[in-house]
Amino acid sequence: MDFFRPDSLAEALAAKAEHADAVPIAGGTDVMVELNFDHRRPAALLDLGRIVELHEHGRQDGKVRIGAAVPYARIIDELGRELPGLAMAARTVGSPQIRNRGSVGGNLGAASPAGDSHPALLAANAEVEIASIRGTRMVPVKDFYTGVKRNVLAPDELITAVHIAPATGAQQFSKVGTRNAMVIAVCAFGLALHPDQKRVGTGLGSAAPTPRPATKAEEFIATELDWESPKPLADSVLRRFGALVAEAASPIDDVRGSAAYRRHALAVLARRTLGWAWSEHLGGGRRACA
C-alpha cells in the first residue's frame, strides 16, 4: 500500500488525479476502522493531515466555511454560536477522542446514512466544496449523497470544505441511540428555522439509504407557520409534521432497532425539535441541547 503525504492542497489534488484509487484519510476514525477490520484494502492512502487550509474555518461570502478536516471538537468549541445545529450534532459523535479526530469532511466522504453531521447539514442547506485539478465546484448537500455510503465525488475529487450560512433562527438536533454515548444512531433528526426565507429545513439520519430531507414535511410546515406574528403551534400541527417526517423515511430493521421503531421515533423527534425551536423563536429562550 502506498502512502502519500502532500504538503499542500495543490499537491493533494495532483496526487488524487494521478492515483484515483487513493483513499483520503484525515482523522482516520472511519478509514482506520475499515482497514483494521479488513473491510477495504486500498492501493494507497492520501493523508490530508499536513494541508493547513483543510484544518481552518472562516467566513466566505457571508457563510461559514469549514475546512474538511476541522475536527468536531473545534466545531463545538468555536462555531456553536453561528452553527448551533451542527454543534449539537457534533456533541453526539463518538467519544472525546473521536471528536478530536473526526471531521465533517470525513462524515461526508464516508456518506454513511448514520453519520451524525448529515441531518444538521441538510437542515441548514449546507453546500459541499469539492476540488480537483479540473477546478472547484459547489454541491448542495441534499444532492451530495447518491446511495448507501456513496456520494457524487468523481475519482479525482476531494472534499475541501462545507459552506453553511450562519443560523438566522433556532436550530435543533436530536438522536436516539441504544446507549448515551459512543453510539451509532438508531435514528436522528436535524431541524433549522430559516425566518429570513420563511421556511424550515430538515434532515433525517439512519432512516433511509442516504441522509435526506423531509421535503413534504418542510412544505407543510412552511404553510402553517406564521412568521410575521408567531403564535404557539397547535399539537395537531406538530403531530402532522412528525407524521410527514416519518413518511419521508424508508428505514430498515437491523441490530440497532426496527424499521417500525425508527418511523415512530422520527415522528417524536420531529415534533419535539420543532416544538423546541418554535418556542425559542417565540422568545422562550434557547435550549442548550436536545
Add this chain to the structure above:
Amino acid sequence: MTGLLEPKAIGTDLRRRDGALKVTGAARYAYEAPVDNAAYAHPVQATIGRGRVTSVDTAAAEALDGVIAVLTHENAERLASTEDAELAVLQSGDVAFRGQVIALVVAETSETARHAADLVTVHYDEQEHDCVLDPDGELYKPDKVNPAFETDTAVGDVAGAMASADVTVEQTYTTAMYHNNPLEPHATTALWQPAGDGGDLTLWDSTQGVHPARSTVAEVFGLAEDQVRVVCPYVGGGFGSKGTPHAHVILAAAAARAVPGRPVKLALTRPQMFALAGYRTPTIQRMQLAANRDGVLSAIAIDVVEQTSRIKEFAEQTGVPTRTMYRAPNRRTTHRLAALDVPVPSWMRAPGECPGMFGPEVAMDELAEALGIDPVELRIRNEPEVDPDTGHPFSSRNLVACLREGAARFGWDERDPRPGVRLRDGWLIGTGVASSVYPVHQMPQSTATIRCEDGRYVVEIGAADLGTGTWTTLAQIAADALAVPVADVQVCIGDTAYPMASVAGGSSGMITWGSAVVEAAHAFREKFGDDPADGDEAEGSVSENPMAERYAMYAFGAQFAEAHVNADTGEIRVPRLLGVFAAGRIVNPRTARSQFQGGMTMGLSMALHETSVMDPRFGHVVNHDLAEYHVATNADVADLQAHWLDEHDDKVNPMGVKGIGEIGIVGTAAAVANAVHHATGVRVRDLPITLDKLLPHLP
C-alpha cells in the same frame, strides 16, 4: 477458629501500588513482554459452523515475504493430551463451530501474519449446524453443574403447593448471550528454549492464574510443570474469561515450539475474542413461586435451560442461588443443556449467580405486586433461619440488614407502589429492588513465603491482580499478620517462580491467598520472632476451614435502582443505582468500592445494553466488536453508590473476608427490570430491556 486479625492496615483506603505504573504506561502486559526478535502469530478461523476441513492450501501464505511457518492440523505437533477439546488445537480437521482455529500463521510482523492468514485457502465438507438455543429442542441433563454442584435438587411437592397456594407466579425469564470483553484482549507471548533438560517453555500470558495456566499447558504438551514458567504481573481485566487458558494459549505455545529459541506473540483481535475466549450462555429460566396472602412462600422452583458447546461441556449453575435465597418448604431446581455447534462457554463474572438471580428476583417482584406487599418486605418475610439447601446455619447472613439500610439510604419508604403512574417532563419514573448473593469460596491450595530483606518483608505468592487490587490488599493483610506497617511489606505476585497460588476466580483470591499469607506470617514469627535476620524465610499454606462443613457461608446484598422511561420513545435511563453489601470485612475501601461499582455497572450494562447477537445462518456473533456490542458508557451511569455493612464473621477465615469481586453484578439487572416495570407497568422478562420492547406497551 480464634479471633480475627487485628485490623490496622486492613480497612485503610491505600492507593493502588500498581496505579502509577499503569497510568504512566510503564506496567508491562503480556503482549509487551520484554523479548527480542519476536515473531507474531495470527489464527485462521473456520468459516463454517460445522463440518470438516478437506484441504488447506497454504502456498500463497508461505510465499509471502516474512512468513515463517503456517501450522495446520496436517503439520502441527501432536499434543500429549487432547482430553480438553477446546485446547486440542490443530489436531484434526473437524470443525465444531464457526470461528474455531484451523490454521496459524507465524510471521516476522503482526501485519504480515494477518495478511498471510487471509491468503490461506480452506476447503470444507460442510454439514448443517445448529446454534439456536431452543427449550423444546434436544436437551440433556449434565452430571454436575459448575463447578461441582448437584444438577437438580428437589424437596417436597412444588406442584401441590402451586395448586393449593393463594397466589402463584409462573413465568419464564431469559438472559442473553454475553461476552466478557475485558479491555485487554487475550494475549500470550511464548518462548520455547529447547536447551536444558528437555526444554523450557516461558509464557507471558494475560491470565487470572499463572499456576493453573501452567498446569493446563504442561499437561497439554506433556511437559513437567517445572519446564513451564508463566508470568503475568498485570491483567487488563478478565471477568472470568482469563480464568482458564483458551485455545490461543496453546496456539502460542505450539507456535513457539515450532520456532525454537524465538519468542512468539499472539493477541486475539476483538472479533476473534467472540469465538475463542469464552462467554456466558444464554439462559431460559422457568420460575414458579407459591405463597399465601401474607407473602410467605410455600414453594420456589427454577428450571433452567442453557447451552454448551458440542465439544466441551460447561454447565452454568444458574439454578443454584435459588437453593439458598428464601425459605420455602417445597423447592426444586433443575438444569438442562442443549449441546450446540457454538463456541465453548465458560466463566463470566459470577457464573450461576449473575444470570440466576434475574428470574427469581423479578419473579419476587411480580409476587409482591400480585400480593400488594412491598417488595423489600416480601423478601424479609421469607428470610430463612438456616440455609434451605444444606440445613446449616449461616456463618453470617445480613440480607435483611442490607435491604433495610438500602431502603433507608434510597428513600424507599416514600415509594408509591402503583406502576406506570409517575410522569415528569415526559418521563415515566419508577424504582425497583433486588437481592444479591455470592458464596464464600476458598480454594484448596495456595502457598506464600515471607522473607526478611534489608529489614523489610517480602511476600511471594503466584497470585493475580486483574485490576482487583491484589498488589495492594495482600500487602495490607501481610502487614497486619506480621504486625508491621504496610510500608515495610513488599508483595511479589503473578509468576510461577513464586509459590503456588489458586486462580483469581469465584471471588476467592483474598480468602485463599490471604489465608496463605497469614499462615506464612504466623510461621515466620514463630520461627524468627520479632527481630528476624536478613534472609530469614518461612512458608505457609491455606488449610481446609473446618467451619465450612458446619456453616453456610455467603455474602449478601441489596440493590436499588431508579429508572426513567421516555413516554414517547421508550428510551431508558437509570439515574440512580444504590447497593448495600454485607461481605465480611473490607480490606481496602478504595479498591472495594471499585469492585462493587464495577460489578453494578456491568449489571446495569446487562440490564440495558449487552447481548451477543448470534446469526443462526452462519453461527457467529454478528456484533463482535465494541462499536456494536454495547457496554455501558460513562454517560449511562449517573448516581452510582456502593455501601457496605460492617460485618464481623470469625468463621470464614482469619481475615474475616468473604470476597467481593462478583457480588456487585448479582441482582442489578433484576433491580433495573423491576424499576422499569414500576415506571411503566411493562414487565420485560427478556434481557436486555430495550426501547422497542417497551414502546408498544407504554401507558
